[in-house]
Amino acid sequence: MAQFRTRKAPLDGILLIDKPEGLTSHDVVARVRRGLRPGVSKVGHAGTLDPFATGLLVVLVGRATKLARFFVDLPKEYQCTVRFGVRSDSGDLTGTLEETGKTTTLEAIEAVVPRFLGRITQRVPMTSAVKVDGERLYKKAHRGEVVETPVKEVEVESIEILEFDAASQALRCRIACSKGTYVRQLAIDLGEAVGAGAHLVQLARTGVGDLRLDDAQTLAEFEDALQRRTPGDERIPGLVLPATALQFMPGIELSAAQVADARNGARFPGGPQEPVRLTFRGELVAVYGPAEEGNALRLLVKL
Known part of the structure; x- marks a missing residue:
């Protein structure tokens, strides 16, 4: 056995x-x-x-x-602080800052936030690790180069305004979004939308899935x-x-006889159309996913 x-x-x-x-x-x-x-x-x-x-x-x-x-x-969740009236060439406080001489209001911010909810496009920042012409953008940025960066689609589920201080032009908010969302680019885009410019001064990731x-x-x-x-x-x-960390996946508890089959990559009939964790006595054996053909599960990762 x-x-x-x-x-x-x-x-x-x-x-x-x-x-x-x-x-x-x-x-x-x-x-x-x-x-x-x-x-x-x-x-x-x-x-x-x-x-x-x-x-x-x-x-x-x-x-x-x-x-x-x-x-x-x-999906990810963040809490961040955006300062309006100051632009940054990196989109955050680590870049070269330039005051715009303009201010905004809470009402103006609330009016533009809906534009950035749902499926949106973002311009990839120069500080990202995305490759253009075979080289990562941040390496080009370090040399002072500026190139046209790619545009990507992301999903922003919510932007919750927590606090806005008119005197300091600082907005605290909570953002729920898909993987690959550039929060600094959201800060830049919010600033441009209200006509004041903005950059990210603080960012904390508060959630990854559950x-x-x-x-x-x-x-x-x-x-x-x-x-x-x-x-x-x-x-x-x-x-x-691992089995606990992957509880966001559906699970299948294996019999003792099925463990060797799973570790050898045998296919299992049926199953959900998404990754599934296979466990034995509460321990993760493997992660399986839907096969490209037929109603079956195939091996994705073996532990």
Whole structure:
């Protein structure tokens, strides 16, 4: 009979890290990897945050790095602050700032917000990692080059105005949007729509699908917890097991006899028309998806 064994301390899963300002997403991954060696060598993340941004970074550990694409595809939520009356060549506070001498009002902002809801097009910022002529845009921007950037479609579910301070021309808002949405470009576009110009001065990612910033640990808390482990303790502080992290997917519980078939890539009849997690005794075995032909599920990722 097929068997599916577990380690004493799971070494595969995801960590919810509250990224501090000033670090790149790669910096966070490097520090997590350094803390987990030699027990774990593979660490990655599912969606970059700019150095000036804070908030939820989904860090994948061990074999769970294979699952990155499923988290990247999830919708995102942000809280941000937009300042009107000042443009930035990068769209945020890290760029060269230029005052426009113009101001706006809450009423004017509320009037233009509906233009940016639903399926919209965005001009990709020069600071993005998108390639044009075989080179990433941010590399061109660092040399002072300006080129026409691509346009992409994104989905903005909601823009909730939390507060507007007329004196400082600062707008705080909550944004729910699809993957790939450039919040800094939304700030730029809002500023142009009201005729005052604007840039992003603060950005925090508060949600990735059902994963919440409220459930995250800071990088310092994670590192402190590692330091407090006793010799021989391999437990990873805050680790969320793959089957739990993927609960946004429909699930199929396998029998013991089906585990080997799943790990060998056998197809299963029927199933939903979306990725599905296959588990055995609560542990993730594989992620399957609809086959291109016929009513069946095929292997996408094996753990």
